[in-house]
Amino acid sequence: MLPARVLAAATSLLVILALSGCSSLWPCTDTTAERGEAGVRVQVVDTDGQRLGVTAQVVDWRLEPHPQVPAEGDRVHFRFRFDGADERSGPVVDACAVDEERMALMCQAIHSSQVLGPGRDLTGDSWLDVEHPEHVAEVLLIPNDQSYAGGATCETDIKDGGGTHPPESPGAGDQL
Known part of the structure; x- marks a missing residue:
């Protein structure tokens, strides 16, 4: 039988390891929406x-330099609008x-923050340089x-990471 001091020290060590995230029993899982x-x-x-x-909408778009x-030719110029967003909600969409x-x-x-603020009508614009x-x-x-796309993962932080993460942003060639 182990002395009481050894048992108390071992119990304390296990509690410290579990709280610090060093325990292999820490339940961390990553999923992607x-x-x-x-x-x-x-x-x-x-x-x-x-x-x-929050509703996000493409108001209009056109090709223009x-x-x-201007010497680089046409680009996609589009206007977008966020309805229902405020400075705290701050959604980001692709x-x-x-x-x-x-x-x-x-x-x-x-970003909805591109169109929010005093005197703004919630409509912004941006450009896409398409080949x-x-x-x-x-x-x-x-x-x-996508506003939480940079969140901690289990791989980077087993204690605070995990959970559901936004899907990866689409890239050229992805079917939408």
Whole structure:
């Protein structure tokens, strides 16, 4: 039988290891949310698929030279709007120029914070530098909120990581 002091020390050590995240029994799991259906107007959803009460919409788009580099030819200039967002909710969604088959040609993140603030009408604009702009059929938004995309994973932080993470942002060639 072990002396009482040894048992107390061993118990204390196990508690410290468990609280520090050094225990191999720490239950950490990573999952990735499924990418939602792309559209011109989408209801923004969190990683659990729950609506945030924010609508993101492509207001319009056109091909035209960027005013700062007109010699580089046409780019996709699009306007977007976030309804229901406030400075605290701050959703981030992906905007993608797609061809007629909804194949992504170029994507980038757009932030509701780009359009929020005093005197703003919730409408912003951005540019996509697509290699072949003549192939662009429309600009679509992905409904998944990407604002937590950089969160800790089990691999990087077993104690505080884990949970459901947003899907990876689409890239050129992804079918939307």
